[in-house]
Amino acid sequence: MDDAGEGLDHMTYARVEQHFKSMEDPSAQERIDCVVSLLLSILPPPLVPAPEVDSDDDSSSLTSSDSEASDASEVHGAVAEAAPGDGEDRISRLPDLLLIDIIHRLPTKDAGRTAVLSTHWRRVWAATPLIVDDAHLHADGPHGIPIVRAISRCVAAHPGPIGGVRITGVPFIHHEYSLRRLVAVLADKDVKDLILVNRPWPLDMPLPNDILRCASLEHLYLGVWHFPKTTAACPPAFPDLRELGLFHCIVPNKELDAMLAHCPKLEVLSIAMSYNDPSRLRLASRSLQVQHS
Amino acid sequence: MAAPESGDGNNGAARMVTLISSDNTRFEVEAAAASLSQTLQLTILDGGGGGGDGIPLPNVDSATLSKVLEYCIKHAPAAANGGAPNATAVDRAELERFDNEFVNIDQSVLYSLIMAAHNLEIEGLQSLVAKKVADMIKGKSPMEIRRTLGFPDPTPEEQAEMNAHMLEYGWAYE
Numbered sequence: 485m486d487d488a489g490e491g492l493d494h495m496t497y498a499r500v501e502q503h504f505k506s507m508e509d510p511s512a513q514e515r516i517d518c519v520v521s522l523l524l525s526i527l528p529p530p531l532v533p534a535p536e537v538d539s540d541d542d543s544s545s546l547t548s549s550d551s552e553a554s555d556a557s558e559v560h561g562a563v564a565e566a567a568p569g570d571g572e573d574r575i576s577r578l579p580d581l582l583l584i585d586i587i588h589r590l591p592t593k594d595a596g597r598t599a600v601l602s603t604h605w606r607r608v609w610a611a612t613p614l615i616v617d618d619a620h621l622h623a624d625g626p627h628g629i630p631i632v633r634a635i636s637r638c639v640a641a642h643p644g645p646i647g648g649v650r651i652t653g654v655p656f657i658h659h660e661y662s663l664r665r666l667v668a669v670l671a672d673k674d675v676k677d678l679i680l681v682n683r684p685w686p687l688d689m690p691l692p693n694d695i696l697r698c699a700s701l702e703h704l705y706l707g708v709w710h711f712p713k714t715t716a717a718c719p720p721a722f723p724d725l726r727e728l729g730l731f732h733c734i735v736p737n738k739e740l741d742a743m744l745a746h747c748p749k750l751e752v753l754s755i756a757m758s759y760n761d762p763s764r765l766r767l768a769s770r771s772l773q774v775q776h777s
Numbered sequence: 778m779a780a781p782e783s784g785d786g787n788n789g790a791a792r793m794v795t796l797i798s799s800d801n802t803r804f805e806v807e808a809a810a811a812s813l814s815q816t817l818q819l820t821i822l823d824g825g826g827g828g829g830d831g832i833p834l835p836n837v838d839s840a841t842l843s844k845v846l847e848y849c850i851k852h853a854p855a856a857a858n859g860g861a862p863n864a865t866a867v868d869r870a871e872l873e874r875f876d877n878e879f880v881n882i883d884q885s886v887l888y889s890l891i892m893a894a895h896n897l898e899i900e901g902l903q904s905l906v907a908k909k910v911a912d913m914i915k916g917k918s919p920m921e922i923r924r925t926l927g928f929p930d931p932t933p934e935e936q937a938e939m940n941a942h943m944l945e946y947g948w949a950y951e
Contacts, residue, residue, distance in 0.1 A: 535916060567880075567887055569883070570884070570885060572927050573927040574885055575888060576926060582903075582907065585907045586907045587911075589907060589908055593950075594915050594949075596946050597917070597922065597946070598919075600942045600949070601919055601922060601939075621948060635948075637948045641946060
């Protein structure tokens with residue numbers, strides 16, 4: 485029944501993987517990395533840009549003091565333009581709304597550090613929609629917390645709502661349990677924007693069913709996953725979803741139909757390298773634009 | 778031609794309005810610049826602020842108001858162009874230079890500015906100051922942030938609490 489001559493819509497992950505591995509010269513890993521970086525380049529930009537790598541060596545980087553121990557002893561070289569204060573803490577007295585505006589502009593780690601400043605700041609951090617970006621968290625830091633655990637802890641520490649999650653650099657292969665937990669928590673805490681890319685191999689890493697339960701999603705981009713069956717116990721529910729991107733995911737037409745049927749507000753459907761025959765996509769949706777690359 | 782119709786329904790030469798700070802200083806400024814404030818824009822559209830009577834701003838002192846207006850006057854032309862789609866790269870670079878220079882100020886002034894921007898609903902100015910404060914926090918340890926913002930030294934209890942939370946929030950320190 486899986487007739488090889490039938491065409492692309494019978495494409496399976498196994499065949500794609502076999503195809504990659506059958507070629508030599510650049511290795512399969514190099515080829516797939518190339519594909520993934522192409523996919524990443526067409527994702528929406530991060531909500532908060534990643535900090536420059538050099539300036540954020542470690543929280544305890546007071547060590548580089550041999551160069552020029554200036555009078556303002558605790559000032560980092562990279563952030564030397566900090567406004568002078570007069571020893572009175574005014575900023576903490578700003579209304580919550582403004583402190584939230586400030587925290588919302590910080591990369592994940594820096595925002596998290598404000599939660600340690602005082603009870604007041606911890607409360608404000610908790611009231612700020614969480615932004616998680618794996619590019620803001622170091623992979624396997626000096627104390628050896630794997631990045632998946634760091635992400636999970638960060639999400640667990642926050643009461644929600646979760647504003648945006650962007651994970652693009654993690655091979656989830658050995659973290660299936662953490663991944664399931666993570667997606668379940670994202671669903672529980674009303675994640676609004678989610679970009680979730682699995683770094684291969686394998687190509688058919690199963691995306692947890694709970695993704696179909698993330699009812700607050702407005703933007704969803706998925707890369708390199710084995711898409712869950714929408715006929716599973718919980719049907720998809722995306723009443724507010726406006727943008728859906730499926731990158732390098734094999735999604736059978738039946739599943740796509742079921743998804744779209746539950747996305748009444750969908751405006752953008754972006755399908756990239758999904759090994760589907762585009763002419764066979766039957767799209768039943770009212771206000772949809774299609775970009776096919 | 779220097780002051781074309783700025784979309785506020787008035788035409789002809791630049792319309793001026795008067796703003797009165799909490800300490801009773803009067804500032805005369807083009808309506809187009811004052812209209813960067815959403816709250817003032819409404820008053821101005823209703824015909825307020827012209828002639829002899831000014832618009833009283835009981836929450837903004839004169840030092841802060843003059844700083845706020847410096848920002849508004851600089852940004853008014855770009856704002857009148859609807860976010861300046863036809864601004865040249867030079868114009869934009871100049872605005873950016875101005876902005877960077879503008880927030881290079883004491884924290885007490887930053888505080889007054891962001892409060893004024895918030896009360897007067899000047900979105901661009903609020904973002905500018907919020908971004909500046911965020912930049913002051915970025916890349917620092919909690920103790921460094923506390924010192925930068927002028928927290929008093931932690932009591933032993935506070936220190937213990939911070940240490941406990943630093944363990945709990947380990948992902949923020951890796």
